[in-house]
Amino acid sequence: MTESAQLITDMGRKARAAFTMLAGVSDAQKSEALTAAARHLRASQATILAANQRDMESARERGLSDAMLDRLMIDEGRLEAIAAAVENVANLPDPVGQIIDRSERPNGLVMERIRVPLGVIGIIYESRPNVTADAAALALRSGNAVILRGGSEAIESNRAIFDAMTAGVVEAGLAEHAIQLVQTTDRAAVGAMLKASGLIDIIIPRGGKSLVKRVQDEASVPILAHLDGINHTYIGKDADPDKAIAIAVNAKMRRTGVCGAMETLLIDQDYRAPGALVRALIDAGCEVRGDDAVLELDERIVSAEAADWDTEYLAPIVAVAMVNGVDQALEHIADHGSHHTDVIVTEDTAIAEKFIQRADSAIVMHNASSQFADGGEFGLGAEIGISTGRMHARGPVALEGLTTYKWVVRGTGQVRP
Amino acid sequence: MTESAQLITDMGRKARAAFTMLAGVSDAQKSEALTAAARHLRASQATILAANQRDMESARERGLSDAMLDRLMIDEGRLEAIAAAVENVANLPDPVGQIIDRSERPNGLVMERIRVPLGVIGIIYESRPNVTADAAALALRSGNAVILRGGSEAIESNRAIFDAMTAGVVEAGLAEHAIQLVQTTDRAAVGAMLKASGLIDIIIPRGGKSLVKRVQDEASVPILAHLDGINHTYIGKDADPDKAIAIAVNAKMRRTGVCGAMETLLIDQDYRAPGALVRALIDAGCEVRGDDAVLELDERIVSAEAADWDTEYLAPIVAVAMVNGVDQALEHIADHGSHHTDVIVTEDTAIAEKFIQRADSAIVMHNASSQFADGGEFGLGAEIGISTGRMHARGPVALEGLTTYKWVVRGTGQVRP
Incomplete structure (x- = not known):
């Protein structure tokens, strides 16, 4: 020995x-x-x-x-x-x-x-x-x-x-x-x-x-x-624009180095105010990397590369994609997420419940910032960590x-x- | 690949x-x-x-x-x-x-x-x-x-x-x-x-x-x-002799090849009827391997070796030791048990509760046969196995x-x- x-x-x-x-x-x-x-x-x-x-x-x-x-x-x-x-x-x-x-x-x-x-x-x-x-x-x-x-x-x-x-x-x-x-x-x-x-x-x-x-x-x-926190916020078609901006900016920018920070923003192609949303992030000091549809929203947006969708930045950078409905949002999360914290912003309860049921994440949130991912905020009084595994505790x-x-x-x- | x-x-x-x-x-x-x-x-x-x-x-x-x-x-x-x-x-x-x-x-x-x-x-x-x-x-x-x-x-x-x-x-x-x-x-x-x-x-x-x-x-x-089922039955000082015999014989002999079978019997040195207990096991067709104190109970008992206390026989063989009180029984179980199913037979509720609290086993039983260790018997309707690990499910x-x-x-x- x-x-x-x-x-x-x-x-x-x-x-x-x-x-x-x-x-x-x-x-x-x-x-x-x-x-x-x-x-x-x-x-x-x-x-x-x-x-x-x-x-x-x-x-x-x-x-x-x-x-x-x-x-x-x-x-x-x-x-x-x-x-x-x-x-x-x-x-x-x-x-x-x-x-x-x-x-x-x-x-x-x-x-x-x-x-x-x-x-x-x-x-x-x-x-x-x-x-x-x-x-x-x-x-x-x-x-x-x-x-x-x-x-x-x-x-x-x-x-x-x-x-x-x-x-x-x-x-x-x-x-x-x-x-x-x-x-x-x-x-x-x-x-x-x-x-x-x-x-x-x-x-x-x-x-x-x-x-x-x-x-x-x-x-x-x-x-x-706890391995990665590649957390998504999906802004549904019927999201309230004020809530969408408040939640996205807080989820990304409150503290960029924590595991509950948003890393990818998914915007429904039928959401009515995508421009104001990405501009709010840029104005808050965030670099926005978008897909082709997102690039059209503001000239300060840079083009996202394939690796961006799988990156935990822990920095004031966000990858933004346009998606066609909640199913495509869920598909993106299944392909690129890390099963940590994923959020839907919508006023449509049926869509929210579908997202809650289908997203395979340790924490699924509706109309709240992913930065709440913390034992203290969950009322546990303390926290030894956030488990991204599936066994024993999640x-x-x-x-x-x-x-x-x-x-x-x-x-x-x-x-x- | x-x-x-x-x-x-x-x-x-x-x-x-x-x-x-x-x-x-x-x-x-x-x-x-x-x-x-x-x-x-x-x-x-x-x-x-x-x-x-x-x-x-x-x-x-x-x-x-x-x-x-x-x-x-x-x-x-x-x-x-x-x-x-x-x-x-x-x-x-x-x-x-x-x-x-x-x-x-x-x-x-x-x-x-x-x-x-x-x-x-x-x-x-x-x-x-x-x-x-x-x-x-x-x-x-x-x-x-x-x-x-x-x-x-x-x-x-x-x-x-x-x-x-x-x-x-x-x-x-x-x-x-x-x-x-x-x-x-x-x-x-x-x-x-x-x-x-x-x-x-x-x-x-x-x-x-x-x-x-x-x-x-x-x-x-x-x-x-599920690894081992080295299960103990401890017959306390105040055990009811009829229950002790019925439980020990059932725990060992009902089916000897199942993981819930008793493998070691611990008898309190102050228990009043140890002879009848080991004779009941022998009469049921069980080989009894005892420590020095147990050897004196019946001439058909053979001498236990050190390895017997750590053996899952899955056969009509039982190791039997005399112990001095519940603390020594718990010590024996801590040293030799496999954290599967351990049983106390006693009419003294305080001693039973102490055993229940201290025995570090997936299943702890009072006045029942360890052969009940089975998902069906626990009301679970079925069973995919018995976990002897500590995480997730036990x-x-x-x-x-x-x-x-x-x-x-x-x-x-x-x-x-």
Whole structure:
């Protein structure tokens, strides 16, 4: 066994033991551990900011981009936000123990499905050190043990945040290894996590496309991942022009770098005000790449190439196509979409319901901006990610997505004939 | 691309197109397709039995064991059972379209989670040709497209059953490729299915441990699988001796080859009638392998070796250990169990609830035989398998386990601030 595999095996065993102990812990105790962790995060401000300074200095020496430095940086305000987020998770309702359904069989057996934690969760992430606190809080709140593996550039910050979280866990009397941090920056440790079937129950990658792709390709452990957000907004024939403009501009321009941003705009050829719509986007600072029909709407529009329909820009650029009715819109989405968030804007309820039924997306919206694709906006209280896979959990994932269920069968001595 | 990869890619594309068409099909139409399929199965009796005869002859020439020949064989009675099972699935309630939950946000957005089919399901199975009808029926009833790959020894029988199923599908006006059968017996086709991410959404292996293990090791597509059923029955201190005997003998001996059979019996050291319990098992024809304390109960008991605690016998053999209280029983199950079905027999409700909470099994039972571990007995109407994994679905899996959900967001023009 390699050194990395040995390390992950040891951590996995400790996590499994901690998970077993967590099964006997009350909701109040899990909540108290996170409240205490938030307190320790605030009390450790000097230590955490100093650790982050060391990470920032090495990162600057290594010539990291401004965008990466910004993701890495923690100041007083950001640390307070991290602590507040942990407190928020402490106050969310605990899904563990919920009875999903119940039935009584003719032979008197009573069957219940009861929500239980998933088990040992591995989180593999990149430069944002807040994930250390966020992900640990969500995993622990739902009764899971967690193994965290952050980016090497954030190792000092992650250690300092992890120490504060662990202090909260221990103060509340929970198993110390309920949260563990991979302390080595050796990349082989990631590979060992991805192959740790039987020790790690699920891996959640959080980061850019190359990280998620590597995890998807290499993992033998089940994963919960978000790959692309090639999100469409279809403006139907009977769309209200004011809503169409407001929704399209917000969906594209509110924040262009988030996974819920619109990347392709589909305009029905019978929609009455396509010119005003694309001009509103251009005026908001967006580059519009259109097909031949769209090009005629404004001379500032550039010609879209084939690759544009399959591109997640995460930038102020939008691909725009004219389509002939909802069926063609659905066909375009089936061919080019990424099953993340797709939107119809229309005042025609029948057409909206058809779109809702047929679009094979984790999130389908009617008359709303795709930028609402976020666990907080969905009322989940938090979010560990948005799943574009089809199994287990789809769309925004928070506490419930980190649980599974067990069947409980209560009898009075029944045997099977 | 290899020939097998090309074949599976083509089949996957046809399946995806069929899946898209199924989204527009009514519940009644899906049900009617299965009723028609059952009719065609009965009408094709001569063809199917003749095809099965050809499989049986080749199998005998190749020297297959009697047990394998029995699994392969179809007679009139078995064909009628296959048709009746398809009819039964036709009459089950359709889970697709169910609203799982619904909430309204302060900004007026209404969020619903709606049950939708999983997508394209791959089934990889061995010699039992009834799986061709069973699995196709369950997949189709829940709106999925399915790609079937059965054992080479059953290829003629599978083709004949598949033709009858397809006739039903086409008669009801559904997409012909909603059900497809891999017509080649080339083993490389299995490998291609396991790697068909993006084309096949989930693989369900049905067969012996070596098949399931291969699928688990090689698949990059998510899988829903049942590996071991090392099931424990713990007889608590306060167990009723009559219930203890009835449950233990039924759990072990009703059918020894099923995945819900008891493999290990744990007896509390303070249980009052351990001798009668093990004698009842021996008298029922079971070999008892005991630890030192158990050996003293009867001279016919043989000494258990370390491997016995981790063995799924699927035979009239049971490993028996004395344990000191429920905590030690839970520890034994955590160390040696396979998270399938574990049982406590006791009249002490508090101890039973502790066991139910702590045992990390897909199915936990109190005062009932583990042989009830079966989708039909759970009221699911059918079963595509029992999942021992933790993600997506756990325990018996039927129609609901072949679905996922989408989020539907209904707005009136909301944009995100």
